[in-house]
Amino acid sequence: MSRSTRIERYRNIGIMAHIDAGKTTLTERVLFFTGRIHATGEVHDGTTELDWLPQEKKRGITITSAATTAFWTPTHGRAAGTPHRVNILDTPGHVDFTIEVERSLRVLDGAVAVFDASQGVEPQSEAVWRQADRYGVPRIAFLNKMDKVGADFDMSVTSIEERLGARPVAVQLPLGEGPEFRGLVDLVRMRAVLFEGEEGRYLDDQPVPPEAREQAELYRQRLIEAAADVDAGVLEKFVEGRLDEVTAEDLERALRAGTLSRTLVPVLCGSAFKKKGVQMLLDAIVNYLPAPSDLPSVEGCVPGKEERVSRPASDAGPPAALAFKLMNDKAVGSIVFLRVYSGTLRAGTVLLNPVTGKRERVGRLMFMHANRREEVAEVYAGDICAALGLKGVRTGDTLSDPEAPVVLESLGVMEPVVQLAVEARSPAELTKLEEGLHRLAAEDPSLRVGVDPESGQVLLSGMGELHLEVVVDRLLTEYGVEARVGQPKVAYRDTLRRKVRQEYRHVRQTGGPGQYAHVVLDVGPAPRGAGLVFVDDTRGGSIPKELVPAIQKGVAGAMDRGVRDGIPLVDVEVRLVDGGTHVKDSTPQAFSMAGSLALQEAVKRAGLLALEPVMEVEVTTPEEYLGDVLGDLAARRGRVQGMEARGPARVVSARVPMASLFGYVTGLRGRTQGRAQASMRLGAYEPVPEALQSLPAEARA
Numbered sequence: 001m002s003r004s005t006r007i008e009r010y011r012n013i014g015i016m017a018h019i020d021a022g023k024t025t026l027t028e029r030v031l032f033f034t035g036r037i038h039a040t041g042e043v044h045d046g047t048t049e050l051d052w053l054p055q056e057k058k059r060g061i062t063i064t065s066a067a068t069t070a071f072w073t074p075t076h077g078r079a080a081g082t083p084h085r086v087n088i089l090d091t092p093g094h095v096d097f098t099i100e101v102e103r104s105l106r107v108l109d110g111a112v113a114v115f116d117a118s119q120g121v122e123p124q125s126e127a128v129w130r131q132a133d134r135y136g137v138p139r140i141a142f143l144n145k146m147d148k149v150g151a152d153f154d155m156s157v158t159s160i161e162e163r164l165g166a167r168p169v170a171v172q173l174p175l176g177e178g179p180e181f182r183g184l185v186d187l188v189r190m191r192a193v194l195f196e197g198e199e200g201r202y203l204d205d206q207p208v209p210p211e212a213r214e215q216a217e218l219y220r221q222r223l224i225e226a227a228a229d230v231d232a233g234v235l236e237k238f239v240e241g242r243l244d245e246v247t248a249e250d251l252e253r254a255l256r257a258g259t260l261s262r263t264l265v266p267v268l269c270g271s272a273f274k275k276k277g278v279q280m281l282l283d284a285i286v287n288y289l290p291a292p293s294d295l296p297s298v299e300g301c302v303p304g305k306e307e308r309v310s311r312p313a314s315d316a317g318p319p320a321a322l323a324f325k326l327m328n329d330k331a332v333g334s335i336v337f338l339r340v341y342s343g344t345l346r347a348g349t350v351l352l353n354p355v356t357g358k359r360e361r362v363g364r365l366m367f368m369h370a371n372r373r374e375e376v377a378e379v380y381a382g383d384i385c386a387a388l389g390l391k392g393v394r395t396g397d398t399l400s401d402p403e404a405p406v407v408l409e410s411l412g413v414m415e416p417v418v419q420l421a422v423e424a425r426s427p428a429e430l431t432k433l434e435e436g437l438h439r440l441a442a443e444d445p446s447l448r449v450g451v452d453p454e455s456g457q458v459l460l461s462g463m464g465e466l467h468l469e470v471v472v473d474r475l476l477t478e479y480g481v482e483a484r485v486g487q488p489k490v491a492y493r494d495t496l497r498r499k500v501r502q503e504y505r506h507v508r509q510t511g512g513p514g515q516y517a518h519v520v521l522d523v524g525p526a527p528r529g530a531g532l533v534f535v536d537d538t539r540g541g542s543i544p545k546e547l548v549p550a551i552q553k554g555v556a557g558a559m560d561r562g563v564r565d566g567i568p569l570v571d572v573e574v575r576l577v578d579g580g581t582h583v584k585d586s587t588p589q590a591f592s593m594a595g596s597l598a599l600q601e602a603v604k605r606a607g608l609l610a611l612e613p614v615m616e617v618e619v620t621t622p623e624e625y626l627g628d629v630l631g632d633l634a635a636r637r638g639r640v641q642g643m644e645a646r647g648p649a650r651v652v653s654a655r656v657p658m659a660s661l662f663g664y665v666t667g668l669r670g671r672t673q674g675r676a677q678a679s680m681r682l683g684a685y686e687p688v689p690e691a692l693q694s695l696p697a698e699a700r701a
């Protein structure tokens, strides 16, 4: 067997956008035009094909990212006439689901950034854009909703430049804006496309209408200038003033190179809703975004070694795939979405999960199309597929050849800021709860599950109120758990106020073998975000090196359990300065215990400093509500960091403690008739104000 589509003809792309920019509608249209679904569902009916979970239907927002395979044969450009395989990863727009965005960005090769052309760049699109920057994802921009009253192409292009610091290059120009939107000028070919009706029909290759010529010339000039910056051939013609000789092939070559190197962002426009401009966008996806083989080989570590290895995007090498998403399906059980980076994966083969050390047999392999699943025997480098039968795989794990193990870089660590307690109503329900949580946590690495040491209740921690709300909703509906659910609370942390020297001697003599460990630790605060900094400063072998890791383990365990109300202790520096051993009773267990108890003693003298998550909040509001928004932020201990005008709206950025943000987004919408919007993400953990420090956690808000 061999692959049906060459890897150069793959495009693994994501569609990223601010909530409501039209990502779901656009994805639907893309699937419609790629011939995979025949009737497009409207989002508000709750019938879209990509939104899978009942919660998503209920909320009308996209929470999980599904991978869908489609095919497109471009009409124009270097790839004209050649079928391409386009795998689409849907990404959510809500900041509480950052992990979903990150996991898609991790596995996709290029993205379409969708903007509402009447709004330009909105706060949340900025957040997603920065994430894509971090992952080095090449992008093209689609200005959607060109049919909407107030749609403004120029303003939107400028906002990409000003707010995102990117270099947008218009490759199209709209003919008419808002209700007048009737076609496009293709600036690469200097030909017009005229839309006919709202079913996606159009007249291609038309002369540029006289009234649009002047503006089209101006934009084409800018396009050539941008192309000259990245392509020597275009530069030569440009400096010699031979602009007429710049061909469509020249521009396309330059645009592709500029997109891949992330120096330019080609900008297209259209209306997903009215099915306008979608086919041209598909052409641009194929012509400008990279194939897996255009990108550097993926890198990973050899487990247990320092060594880094790369895995080229070829079918021949040892297989390596990343599990980027888990889903639970009533009919088939757990579905693991895989991005194959290298090699060929066959159904029935056994692979190693080097993260857990377990071997996993790949059951069935499938491609997910919009409306059906296609079972296959093999998948190849560059594929995005779904696998059944993988039992112990969690999101972010690698599957690799047991003979050539590799751990691909996983998803970034997400810090939870909110937690809530869940209590099963009966022992039978507890089993269901545990089972449900086990699955949900395997799916979602940003969800943490723990136990409150005092009450014994299950504690869930997550990225925000909405995140936990969705988790709880899924527990209750999907897993049918009957449970009492507490109010969401802030996930506090503790650190130390000052440095102290702590000596601790752990001695047990109880008949059998004794325990003896003696440690002297300097314990104090470490820089924010450092976690545990552990340094062995002993001289002259007072503690044998092989016992040092046990001390560190004891300290780390005590920090995780916390010393006050089960709140974890963070950012602590521990220097092991001295200690001693006993001839036969100095075991690692004894030293681990000494480390743990020494830390607990040290904390009593060093004093605790409570830390709280402080969020970066961005509020976009009409001018008339500005005073109200500012007053309200001040009442919530918010510190305004900046304010700017975006068209008629005002954008306020502020740092606000999570403790006073519960219900904020809903309240804001209510008070402003839905006209003001807010987005938030974790800024940093900062000390709780002194006046609140000594209060128990529940009383601080």
Ligand SMILES: Nc1nc2c(ncn2[C@@H]2O[C@H](COP(=O)(O)OP(=O)(O)OP(=O)(O)O)[C@@H](O)[C@H]2O)c(=O)[nH]1
Pocket (backbone or CB within 6 Å): 017, 018, 019, 020, 021, 022, 023, 024, 025, 026, 043, 044, 060, 061, 062, 092, 093, 094, 144, 145, 146, 147, 148, 270, 271, 272, 273, 274
């Ligand atoms: N006028 C106009 N409205 C559109 C267009 N595309 C989408 N919409 C509407 O905008 C709203 C949001 O569209 P969605 O596709 O749900 O947006 P989304 O970005 O996927 O939103 P989430 O899934 O919630 O993140 C819906 O009411 C759509 O009907 C468009 O091209 N023109």
